[in-house]
Amino acid sequence: KNFPPGPEPLPVFGNVLHVRCVCLQCLSGRYGKVYSLFLGWRPAVVIHGLQAVREALVTRAVDFAGRPQGMMINHVTENKGVLHFPVWLIMGNYGAVWREHRRFALATMKNFGLGKRSMEERILEETTHICNCLEKSQGRPVDPLSLIHSAASNIICSVLFGQRYDYNDDVLAFIINSFKENAQIANGAWAAVSSLGTNALSGRRILDLKMHTQAIVDIYCLCPLSLHFSPLSHSIFFLSVFVNRSFPLFSCLCLASLSLTPSHSHPASLFSFPPAQCQREIDRVLGESLSVSFEDRHRMPFLMATIHETQRLANIAPLGVFHATTRDTKLMGYDIPEGTLIITNLTSVLFESTSWERPNDFYPGHFLDEDGQFVKPDAFLAFSAGPRVCLGELLARMELFLILVSLLRRFLLVWPEDAARPDLTPVFGGIQSPRPYRVTFRLRAKPC
Numbered sequence: 001k002n003f004p005p006g007p008e009p010l011p012v013f014g015n016v017l018h019v020r021c022v023c024l025q026c027l028s029g030r031y032g033k034v035y036s037l038f039l040g041w042r043p044a045v046v047i048h049g050l051q052a053v054r055e056a057l058v059t060r061a062v063d064f065a066g067r068p069q070g071m072m073i074n075h076v077t078e079n080k081g082v083l084h085f086p087v088w089l090i091m092g093n094y095g096a097v098w099r100e101h102r103r104f105a106l107a108t109m110k111n112f113g114l115g116k117r118s119m120e121e122r123i124l125e126e127t128t129h130i131c132n133c134l135e136k137s138q139g140r141p142v143d144p145l146s147l148i149h150s151a152a153s154n155i156i157c158s159v160l161f162g163q164r165y166d167y168n169d170d171v172l173a174f175i176i177n178s179f180k181e182n183a184q185i186a187n188g189a190w191a192a193v194s195s196l197g198t199n200a201l202s203g204r205r206i207l208d209l210k211m212h213t214q215a216i217v218d219i220y221c222l223c224p225l226s227l228h229f230s231p232l233s234h235s236i237f238f239l240s241v242f243v244n245r246s247f248p249l250f251s252c253l254c255l256a257s258l259s260l261t262p263s264h265s266h267p268a269s270l271f272s273f274p275p276a277q278c279q280r281e282i283d284r285v286l287g288e289s290l291s292v293s294f295e296d297r298h299r300m301p302f303l304m305a306t307i308h309e310t311q312r313l314a315n316i317a318p319l320g321v322f323h324a325t326t327r328d329t330k331l332m333g334y335d336i337p338e339g340t341l342i343i344t345n346l347t348s349v350l351f352e353s354t355s356w357e358r359p360n361d362f363y364p365g366h367f368l369d370e371d372g373q374f375v376k377p378d379a380f381l382a383f384s385a386g387p388r389v390c391l392g393e394l395l396a397r398m399e400l401f402l403i404l405v406s407l408l409r410r411f412l413l414v415w416p417e418d419a420a421r422p423d424l425t426p427v428f429g430g431i432q433s434p435r436p437y438r439v440t441f442r443l444r445a446k447p448c
């Protein structure tokens, strides 16, 4: 009674074919800002636009802070085993156990140096390796995706194990490939169908997933450095969560380098933004100083605006992570029972025409006030909001800033003449990433 309206579901599959941003957008046009879908047998409510999403995540925060149970991830881990801790953190239902895990995770991240100079130093050290590697490319076009992915994973390895790996090292390649495969499984058809509750389909891939994770943990149990961390579960947690979560981060960095590469074949919206403006700001603020610090962001409003605009357009977590209601509640006048699966359509907020002057353009001005100072509009929900807001936000923001400043300070990014026109259509998935591309990193005339 008084449940949000929605399209007619198909038998067994429900409305699962509608779960694509474009379809969700159309359905919102027909049914409004809050409507219902059936994912198989499971009723779900989709929330569109800033007003409705904020009412759910911020005003009625606790009511909407649950996670749906019985999804693929619960099946993979059977709520035990090595993934128990990270799974509890991300997929655990709202309550005392989740709160305890989240507190522990935040405290551990602090102990590992997050928010302190030591974390900055690790990020900057890795950035030196990225720059050296790009210098060796000597102006030949390179695929930045794998490089950035290795670097983001390496930062976590250096936190966990006190050592980084060469970009050609088999261990690093193994970690990255395993998590890439895991992400593919999690984003793939099996996960969608499994989430419907029809767990009968191939258990084989899931077994692979478990074995991969176990193998990674085994490798690190053998690594004497990992013994420095007690209990070992800290390392396992951070390996599983951080490396997995570096996917969105690396997607964003790749898209940033793509957006910052001028080319005569770029679409007009990108071309209208001069990347040289970022470089002028960086040069002015840093001058002759040897390195950059996260504090410098306060003096680089244009670069900060550029990073945020990249994140907005990159829209790497288009539907966030699914939530669930923790008790019977209301939203925009509708009644929503306890345990209902909630899909927060973050795309609809990041591209809403009432919140953004030029929603479909790359326009850093969205994050600048009349005096050119950096401002963050309420509609910037790339990390979501409320009690389940992204736990890695600070780390992600530090990495984005420090790596981008270091790259732009040293290199001009040039779109290869023989390359096709940039394709900004993302590869759709739970986490969206840019299509593979190549860029030439040319040393600037006067590198600092």
Ligand code: HEM
Residues within 6 Å of the ligand: 089, 090, 091, 102, 241, 242, 245, 246, 248, 249, 252, 316, 317, 320, 321, 322, 323, 382, 383, 384, 385, 387, 388, 389, 390, 391, 392, 393, 395, 396
């Ligand atoms: C640009 C990079 C990133 C973006 C855009 C991003 C975005 C998000 C989003 C949208 C959510 C869902 C929040 C919700 O349920 O409402 C989330 C959750 C989460 N993120 Fe991130 N994330 C990023 C990087 C990271 C990194 C580097 C970490 C590593 C620590 C991380 C750890 C987590 C965790 C643990 C959660 C679950 C929090 C909970 O359920 O309590 N994220 N993230």
